[in-house]
Every structure is written in C-alpha cells, then in structure tokens.
Amino acid sequence: MIRVLVVDDQPVVAEGHSLYVQRVPGFEVVGIELDGAGALRRCADGGVDLVLLDLDMPGMHGLEVARALQAMRQGPDIMVLTASRDVPSIREAVRSGAVHYVIKPFAFATLRAKLLHYASFAAAATGDREVLDQGEIDAALAALRDPAGQQLAKGMSxxxxxxxxxxxxxxxxxxxxxxxxxxxxxxxxxxxxxxxxxxxxxxxxxxxxxxxxxxxxxxxxxxxxx
The missing domain is CATH 1.10.10.10 (Winged helix-like DNA-binding domain superfamily/Winged helix DNA-binding domain)
Structure with a gap:
C-alpha cells in the first residue's frame, strides 16, 4: 500500500484530492496538511511514501517544501498538483524531484492515471539493490511516464x-x-x-x-x- 500525504492550503480542495486518492486501489491517505511546515513535520515522522503537493501556499512555497523533502533522508516522493502553469515553476518542480506535475483543475481519471503510473514505477524501483542492466532502468522510468500524455477521445489527434x-x-x-x-x-x-x-x-x-x-x-x- 502506498501511503499518501495531501498538502494544500485550501481545506475543501485538499479533502477532494484525498477522496480521489482513496478511490485508487493500492493507495491510502495517511494525512492532510494545510501548509508546508506541517507537511515537513509530518514527513519527518515517517510513514509517507508520496506527497501530493500544492505550490502556491502562504508561508512556505511548495517549491521550498519540495527541496526540503528532497534533502530529507529517505524522504517521500513528490507529485505536484497546482494551478501554476508557468514554465519556470514546472522546470523548478522537476529539478526539485517531482515525479509528475498535474495542473488544476483536473478530473479523477487524470489523477488516477498518474497515481497508477507512479505505482508501477515504485514497484519496479523498490529495494536496496543493483540493477541488472540499462534495460531495467529504462523499464522502471517508462513505467513512471505516460508517453501518450492526456488521453484524447477516439478520432482526436x-x-x-x-x-x-x-x-x-x-x-x-x-x-x-x-x-x-x-x-x-x-x-x-x-x-x-x-x-x-x-x-x-x-x-x-x-x-x-x-x-x-x-x-x-x-x-x-x-x-x-x-
């Protein structure tokens, strides 16, 4: 079971994301935090595998939170859920370790697809070991990414x-x-x-x-x- 912490300064939004996560098999929500400081304290306590992280929050910006989580020993992975669409934010989120960048508002199907891709990656990249070859690395990274991107309706290109x-x-x-x-x-x-x-x-x-x-x-x- 992948343990998820939802971080968003808007309680209604955070609760909505939590309900989405609970509908995806293999995931459980272990908490909701409304600011970056609370998120860091919760992650420091352990028991979090993945953080769904907003960016534009009062106090500590989400990118600061992401960098702090990356510096944390055995810290959780990060998936950004945000309304920020500017390219610099996207690039900085990737640099700060985000495995996905999802733009609000989004449908349940969008988040579900990202979570399931992450679950495939986590399963392929688990354990403290050496990989057999380059192909094993490529397969793990391919599991994380959706090459088709957002699915279009039939007949659309x-x-x-x-x-x-x-x-x-x-x-x-x-x-x-x-x-x-x-x-x-x-x-x-x-x-x-x-x-x-x-x-x-x-x-x-x-x-x-x-x-x-x-x-x-x-x-x-x-x-x-x-």
Missing part, C-alpha cells in the same frame, strides 16, 4: 490538439470555433470538438459573448488564474 493549443495562446483575448477552424485549417465542427475537450479538461475556459440577437456566441481563451 495529438497534432490537431497541439495546433488548437497554439491558436489559443496566440489569441489570449479568446477565439471562436470558426476562427480556430480558420487557423488550423479544419472544419468548424472539428475545431469546436477540440475546444470543448480542452474546456472540459481545464485547458481553457468558455466565455460567452453577448450583444447579438439569439444565443450568445461562445469563445475560448486561456484560463484566467487568480
């Missing part, structure tokens, strides 16, 4: 999704399905399907545009984070 993401980044004020279709060279129906998938999975947000007769037009833009 990673290439088209990448084009849609680029279109949204290029027009931060928002774009319609028609405009997205024009940019990526696809039909409006296709563009809207990808945009809706992104909105449903937290990749962008829907913004209704009023002022015309009939139903308001929906545009899609990068999520505005507080």
């Amino acid at each position: 990673n290439e088209t999704m990448a084009a849609i993401r680029s279109a949204i980044r290029a027009e931060p004020d928002g774009l319609s399905a028609s405009r997205a279709a024009e940019i990526i060279g696809a039909s409006r129906v296709t563009a809207r399907r990808y945009l809706e998938h992104l909105a449903d999975t937290g990749g962008c947000e829907r913004v209704p545009v009023y002022g015309r007769a009939g139903r308001p037009e929906v545009t899609y833009r990068m999520r505005m984070l507080s």
Whole structure:
C-alpha cells in the first residue's frame, strides 16, 4: 500500500484530492496538511511514501517544501498538483524531484492515471539493490511516464490538439470555433470538438459573448488564474 500525504492550503480542495486518492486501489491517505511546515513535520515522522503537493501556499512555497523533502533522508516522493502553469515553476518542480506535475483543475481519471503510473514505477524501483542492466532502468522510468500524455477521445489527434493549443495562446483575448477552424485549417465542427475537450479538461475556459440577437456566441481563451 502506498501511503499518501495531501498538502494544500485550501481545506475543501485538499479533502477532494484525498477522496480521489482513496478511490485508487493500492493507495491510502495517511494525512492532510494545510501548509508546508506541517507537511515537513509530518514527513519527518515517517510513514509517507508520496506527497501530493500544492505550490502556491502562504508561508512556505511548495517549491521550498519540495527541496526540503528532497534533502530529507529517505524522504517521500513528490507529485505536484497546482494551478501554476508557468514554465519556470514546472522546470523548478522537476529539478526539485517531482515525479509528475498535474495542473488544476483536473478530473479523477487524470489523477488516477498518474497515481497508477507512479505505482508501477515504485514497484519496479523498490529495494536496496543493483540493477541488472540499462534495460531495467529504462523499464522502471517508462513505467513512471505516460508517453501518450492526456488521453484524447477516439478520432482526436495529438497534432490537431497541439495546433488548437497554439491558436489559443496566440489569441489570449479568446477565439471562436470558426476562427480556430480558420487557423488550423479544419472544419468548424472539428475545431469546436477540440475546444470543448480542452474546456472540459481545464485547458481553457468558455466565455460567452453577448450583444447579438439569439444565443450568445461562445469563445475560448486561456484560463484566467487568480
């Protein structure tokens, strides 16, 4: 059983993540902490294998917590769950030992997949021993990573999704399905399907545009984070 500590300064969010973890076979939640100092004290007591760690917390920032956990003898592994989408934070989290970086908000299926990949890695990398060869190392690391990334619905391609993401980044004020279709060279129906998938999975947000007769037009833009 993999013992998990949930760390998030928002109690409702922390409880939600805890409930998610408890639905995944092979994992148990051993505690919830609302700040970095509490997380370090709990981990120092032992009995924690994996920390689900928020970054933007008052007092001690999550990256400081991650670095302190890395310095801890036989410290736990770290999986970052955060609303921070900036590349420097991602790079620093990786440098600080994060095995995964999951952007809020996310669905249960997303966290479940990351946890199960981690469980496969933990099983392959357990014990104080020497590996047989390079292949054993490669297999352990492959178990940790999901080469397909976030699973798309049937008939959707990673290439088209990448084009849609680029279109949204290029027009931060928002774009319609028609405009997205024009940019990526696809039909409006296709563009809207990808945009809706992104909105449903937290990749962008829907913004209704009023002022015309009939139903308001929906545009899609990068999520505005507080």
